[in-house]
Amino acid sequence: MIDAILLDCEQSETGAQALITDLALGPRIDLVPFYDLERTALSRTRGLLLGLHSDQRYLASRRGQLEAFLAGGGTIVVCGHIGHPFLAELARFQPIPRYRVDDLTVNREADHLVWAGIDPADLSKRRGVAGFYGRGSNPPPPGARIINSLGPSRSPVDFDCRPAVGGRLLVHAGADLWGYFGSGNSSEQIMPQLFDWIAKPSEAA
């Protein structure tokens, strides 16, 4: 049993290649060709990582497989905006209208193992530039825990929830969380902490 399978969309600069060759984290993750999902036994992993470049129409066609994985206690992590809601708890992305820099500042709304010890300032800006972390919300379902929000509008950018079918769902409305691996600031702890969280299925959502 491994901690996570990441579906590979063959896009450059996703951080996935650095992750699978890392001495500490590499053994915790497998990279699987995206469209091989339908031929992949998810029973061998605790978590499934779906990145921003995912073909969400394809994921919608695999909803039965994804729900079966959740029902078996699995954890699904979704990054990016939702264009095609492929699970019941997902809704289409809503951008912050005409956002300005202050609208994109990251606020911590709830403690969460994945973001423990991470300075929101390291998420709000890269080299002084805002907007990389998120620019709006994938609207969370009732009962979701809002983890981080953006700006004065407190638009939820990260949430987790317990899907009706079972398991756990973590949703980040921005670029892939694995892109922060090796960032050189506190945000590089996201990935080891994400694996730790996935490995603790009993932790309350």
Place this chain on the structure above:
Amino acid sequence: MTLAVLDGGTYYHQEAIYGERLGGRFDRTIYAPELTAADLAGCDALMVADRIHPGVLRGKRPILLDYLAGGGTLIVLGENSAQQWAPGVSWEFRPTNFWWWLEQGADPGHRIVAPDHELFRHVGMKELVWHYHGLLTPPPGATSLVDITRDGDPQGKGGSILYDHRHVGGGAGRMIVTTLDPFYHHGSFFMPAASRFLGKLLDWTDEAFRTPG
């Protein structure tokens, strides 16, 4: 005159093709994994939106080559690994420089090198100068439209980021190839210059490949 677009099924393809800001600019939308030869019947041009899974495009290569051989035009945008499936494409990776504009007066090296080309009736430097993903070496017979200078290239070599290749392989087909990826940025609500580029590119395709009205 008919313009089609390949949709890779991502959120940014959805937003760029169907969203309020740029919607209605294509006569036909084809979900890339389901592309068939019949879908391209009567199409004057097919835009291969950026960042479609390259494995899908490799799998559809025979259909795309037949379409070109039949006189079709392919407009191939960036991060599609076109060098793995499209004729004549030679691409070299360059790390993305999101930061060039933080230095006052910085010149990232973009140059319009064929200013008489019809595309530049719509697209100008304001739309072109943002980051790019890799450099192209136009094949014999192709015309580079936008180059990156040697000084602008971190490897000091320079190359093209947009070219027009008429009569591909001596046939009637045409390919416009770029390393820019505007669907991704526009559809992600990030990077206004990329949105401007896509809008102006579609102004050109409206003029070149669509029937008015």
